[in-house]
Amino acid sequence: MYKLTHAQYFTALKENRLEGLKCCECEAITVPPKATCQECGSPSLEVTTLSGEGAIRTFTVIRVAPEGLEAPYIVVLAELKEGPWLMGNLEGIEPSAATMDLIGRPVKLGHRVVTGMRYTAGEGVVPLFSLAD
Amino acid sequence: MREVAVLGVGMTKFGPTDLSIKELFAQAALEAIRESNLTSRDVQALFVGNVLGDFAEGQMNLAGFLADEIGLPPRIPATRVEGACATASIAFREAFMWVASGFYDIVLVGGVEKVSSMGTPLATRAFAMATDSHYEEFCGLTFPGVFAMLTHLYANKYGISLPTLKEQMARVAVKNHHNGAMNPLAQFQAEISMEKVLNSFMVCDPLQLYDCCPFSDGAAAVVLASREIAQARVAKPVKVLGVGQGSAGALSRQKDFTVMQSRVASARQAYKMAGIEARDIDLCELHDCFTIAEIVASECLGFFEFGQGSAAVEKGSTRIGGKIPINPSGGLKSKGHPIGATGCAQVYEIVKQLRGECGKRQVDGAKIGMTDTLGGDAGTVVNLILGV
Numbered sequence: 457m458y459k460l461t462h463a464q465y466f467t468a469l470k471e472n473r474l475e476g477l478k479c480c481e482c483e484a485i486t487v488p489p490k491a492t493c494q495e496c497g498s499p500s501l502e503v504t505t506l507s508g509e510g511a512i513r514t515f516t517v518i519r520v521a522p523e524g525l526e527a528p529y530i531v532v533l534a535e536l537k538e539g540p541w542l543m544g545n546l547e548g549i550e551p552s553a554a555t556m557d558l559i560g561r562p563v564k565l566g567h568r569v570v571t572g573m574r575y576t577a578g579e580g581v582v583p584l585f586s587l588a589d
Numbered sequence: 590m591r592e593v594a595v596l597g598v599g600m601t602k603f604g605p606t607d608l609s610i611k612e613l614f615a616q617a618a619l620e621a622i623r624e625s626n627l628t629s630r631d632v633q634a635l636f637v638g639n640v641l642g643d644f645a646e647g648q649m650n651l652a653g654f655l656a657d658e659i660g661l662p663p664r665i666p667a668t669r670v671e672g673a674c675a676t677a678s679i680a681f682r683e684a685f686m687w688v689a690s691g692f693y694d695i696v697l698v699g700g701v702e703k704v705s706s707m708g709t710p711l712a713t714r715a716f717a718m719a720t721d722s723h724y725e726e727f728c729g730l731t732f733p734g735v736f737a738m739l740t741h742l743y744a745n746k747y748g749i750s751l752p753t754l755k756e757q758m759a760r761v762a763v764k765n766h767h768n769g770a771m772n773p774l775a776q777f778q779a780e781i782s783m784e785k786v787l788n789s790f791m792v793c794d795p796l797q798l799y800d801c802c803p804f805s806d807g808a809a810a811v812v813l814a815s816r817e818i819a820q821a822r823v824a825k826p827v828k829v830l831g832v833g834q835g836s837a838g839a840l841s842r843q844k845d846f847t848v849m850q851s852r853v854a855s856a857r858q859a860y861k862m863a864g865i866e867a868r869d870i871d872l873c874e875l876h877d878c879f880t881i882a883e884i885v886a887s888e889c890l891g892f893f894e895f896g897q898g899s900a901a902v903e904k905g906s907t908r909i910g911g912k913i914p915i916n917p918s919g920g921l922k923s924k925g926h927p928i929g930a931t932g933c934a935q936v937y938e939i940v941k942q943l944r945g946e947c948g949k950r951q952v953d954g955a956k957i958g959m960t961d962t963l964g965g966d967a968g969t970v971v972n973l974i975l976g977v
Contacts, residue, residue: 462723462724488723488724488839488841490838494838494842513742513845514738514739514741514742514745515738515741516734516737516738516741516793516794516795516796517737517791517793517794518729518730518731518733518734518793519791519792519793519794520709520713520731520733520792520793521710521713521729521731522710522713522714522717522729522731523710523711523713523714524714525729529729531728531729531730531734531738533738533840533841535844540841541840541841541842541844542841543724543725543728543730543839543840543841544728545728545729551794554794556741556744556745556751559741559745570727573714573726573727574714575714575718576722576726576727577722580723580726580727581727582727582728
């Protein structure tokens with residue numbers, strides 16, 4: 457039943473390709489993938505490749521990290537061109553330069569493979585954004 | 590559906606302790622049973638909240654051990670529930686429904702948490718397990734991180750400069766420490782200054798140490814029964830007027846989470862069931878895990894318009910004696926936040942307030958109180974309304 461599993465999504469992300477799901481009923485885009493449309497709940501979905509382009513809506517600099525990760529690093533929520541928001545990390549700027557004027561800045565997508573965290577079911581692949589302006 | 594009331598409540602002092610999960614729970618549970626003029630033999634079911642016992646003590650399958658610790662016989666079903674920081678409120682709502690339905694007459698509900706022995710890196714990791722394990726945890730998202738992003742979102746959305754918002758947030762910390770200083774069970778019983786908040790170290794931009802609640806150990810418990818039993822057993826039963834619970838997925842799915850839809854929906858259920866509105870609430874114990882969290886909660890529950898909650902703090906509207914006293918107990922911020930116990934500890938404060946037993950932090954004439962407990966990044970939210 458799954459059109460796009462988390463493993464397939466991670467595999468594409470490793471090639472800097474952002475795979476999402478388009479709802480056959482309301483046409484909304486769901487990303488990261490799940491069993492049902494994130495807007496209307498319909499299970500009728502088809503795979504679609506997204507631009508990976510968007511703008512930062514909010515951010516933070518994590519200075520106290522969970523075990524297995526090293527601070528500081530930046531976490532962002534970006535609004536993609538196609539509508540959904542996507543969480544990732546931001547590279548290319550120093551944490552000290554992460555200020556309110558980041559909000560609204562355009563970003564493009566890369567990726568980062570995360571290993572070494574305990575209590576996970578294998579590695580993770582994270583959207584790694586960089587500023588596009 | 591039958592009317593349900595709180596007979597008795599119990600709570601440990603919050604903060605680091607050498608006591609185990611079982612010992613903490615028993616202290617609160619036996620106090621609640623004693624205050625209800627009952628014995629353990631009268632309890633027909635136990636619902637207990639705990640989040641991190643697996644990691645803190647290597648203890649799964651906790652409920653049976655807790656039932657045994659307080660002397661419940663083998664015929665009594667004991668159930669552990671988990672919903673991150675909303676855990677104990679979920680347990681309360683479950684217990685409420687079993688009594689309301691008539692299936693049980695007397696149910697014990699409680700919550701317990703022990704994290705002080707875990708150390709900050711493991712505790713931070715374990716807390717982060719309440720975010721989405723595939724799409725948030727690998728980003729290194731932490732709970733200060735969730736509310737730090739919320740702060741930036743709020744400032745940008747409502748056009749409030751970050752320094753102004755930070756000052757308003759600091760006032761939440763100062764207020765809640767002021768209240769906590771009057772609560773003998775609070776983890777921090779000391780006033781703090783604006784300067785201390787704004788000069789504390791940066792945990793997660795823009796949240797500083799005193800924007801954050803502490804890691805805490807502690808337990809709280811409540812006995813629920815039908816109204817008839819409550820009236821026969823205790824002098825001042827407190828009625829359960831309304832309950833609500835909502836759910837949500839990862840933050841990215843929620844998009845603009847300055848308006849938490851799961852919380853708005855949960856509060857609406859509770860108000861509707863109680864047949865009242867936000868303006869009828871005399872005091873509220875809400876989920877101030879971070880200073881910004883109190884502001885956003887106060888808006889989602891309908892006490893202030895969206896975008897007005899931060900200014901309301903500055904006006905003093907949320908102080909004891911203000912328009913709507915928020916967190917007279919000191920809140921999670923000052924009283925402490927043993928996450929599996931917090932919901933029942935909020936009920937503890939509301940019950941004591943409605944009975945008029947809160948001394949210097951008493952909200953005069955309080956008749957209707959509300960709790961608000963947020964689990965994870967709004968994945969689970971519970972609201973309870975109690976009244977006398």
